[in-house]
Amino acid sequence: MGKSAGLKGLKRVETLVQAQVTHPQGRTRRDFLHEMFGTLGMVTFGFGFTTLFMMPVIEAKKNSEVKQKMAYLYDDIFLTHDAGMGHPESPGRLIAINNAVKEADWYKNITLLDSKPVDIDTLSLVHDRGYIETAKRECEAGYWCLSTGDTNVCKESYRVALHAVGGVLAAVDAVFTKKIKHAFCAVRPPGHHASGNRGMGFCIFNNIALAACYAQKKYNVQRVLIADWDVHHGNGTQNIFYSDDTVFFMSTHQYPFYPGTGAFHETGAGKGKGFTMNRPFGACAGNNEIIAAFKDEFLPAAKAFKPDFTLISAGFDSRIHDPIGGFRMDDEGFRELTKIMLEISHIAGDGRLVSILEGGYNLAGLAAAVLAHMDEMQKN
Numbered sequence: 001m002g003k004s005a006g007l008k009g010l011k012r013v014e015t016l017v018q019a020q021v022t023h024p025q026g027r028t029r030r031d032f033l034h035e036m037f038g039t040l041g042m043v044t045f046g047f048g049f050t051t052l053f054m055m056p057v058i059e060a061k062k063n064s065e066v067k068q069k070m071a072y073l074y075d076d077i078f079l080t081h082d083a084g085m086g087h088p089e090s091p092g093r094l095i096a097i098n099n100a101v102k103e104a105d106w107y108k109n110i111t112l113l114d115s116k117p118v119d120i121d122t123l124s125l126v127h128d129r130g131y132i133e134t135a136k137r138e139c140e141a142g143y144w145c146l147s148t149g150d151t152n153v154c155k156e157s158y159r160v161a162l163h164a165v166g167g168v169l170a171a172v173d174a175v176f177t178k179k180i181k182h183a184f185c186a187v188r189p190p191g192h193h194a195s196g197n198r199g200m201g202f203c204i205f206n207n208i209a210l211a212a213c214y215a216q217k218k219y220n221v222q223r224v225l226i227a228d229w230d231v232h233h234g235n236g237t238q239n240i241f242y243s244d245d246t247v248f249f250m251s252t253h254q255y256p257f258y259p260g261t262g263a264f265h266e267t268g269a270g271k272g273k274g275f276t277m278n279r280p281f282g283a284c285a286g287n288n289e290i291i292a293a294f295k296d297e298f299l300p301a302a303k304a305f306k307p308d309f310t311l312i313s314a315g316f317d318s319r320i321h322d323p324i325g326g327f328r329m330d331d332e333g334f335r336e337l338t339k340i341m342l343e344i345s346h347i348a349g350d351g352r353l354v355s356i357l358e359g360g361y362n363l364a365g366l367a368a369a370v371l372a373h374m375d376e377m378q379k380n
């Protein structure tokens, strides 16, 4: 962990320094000085040049850190959760994402976050202590699947799941301490199928529900909006907030499909009635249907709700050619959804937006969709 963080920190410094001393045309300050004064002049007046030219560089570095809009959470520890040979929720997903993100021209301008394990008291904001103990015991005992549902695990999975939640909460901290405005969290295992007392559907702990509850507890947030564009319904998230009028859950998903929930008429219960919004679509739905739901229904509902904080369950298994999902979204479609979510985040939340990876199992497609999503976030 330390090594991973250190290497990333070093890389960050290298890219930052490179960015500061290189002109847009690719010519360095040294090239410029050499052409103007020759080698001897540079040596003779080296100290003066250093003082004259490096001070603006140092100043620019300070400014660039203030201007950063987006953070990216990734940690090598997420690769150690192994759901078994041939399982679609594989470490390769994050390798594909991370390799693509590191090549993006804006990579040098974003803040890199590391994960840390969430503490059990915070985890119990959402999950029963009995379930937390079951997940710990079964993972560490070498179970291949949690007894609560269809979540394949290995001995490392419990520890990795704690880091996934802790990493997401670090992103929430970064947003609320105004270090950045938006964050994308490339985590696994995913979370939106996990309810308070049950892991299922590749999920152990509900990362996004914990982000919402943590923000409410630590930063006194009144209203949180969660939008879920994964091809599967986020049944765990819906279940956790079904009777809650402080967290608005809205989802587009394939239906009927796994996990079987998410019908149009599921709109919440008790004081939470009206704070759950499901827009189910048949297989083969794509940009037209999903973007229309976000633009024509979710956006007006969000304007009425006025969220202080906005979260995305960013599942990219709704993209065309996903081996599990039947939707046909493309990268431009995810870009449009991102724009709408950014607009929602500015209604009353000053742009505070944290996006958390859920599904997405076509490795090349997943990486391309994440790039489009992050590209839109980093420039807004």
Ligand SMILES: [Zn+2]
Binding pocket: 230, 231, 232, 315, 317, 358, 359, 360
């Ligand atoms: Zn999914």
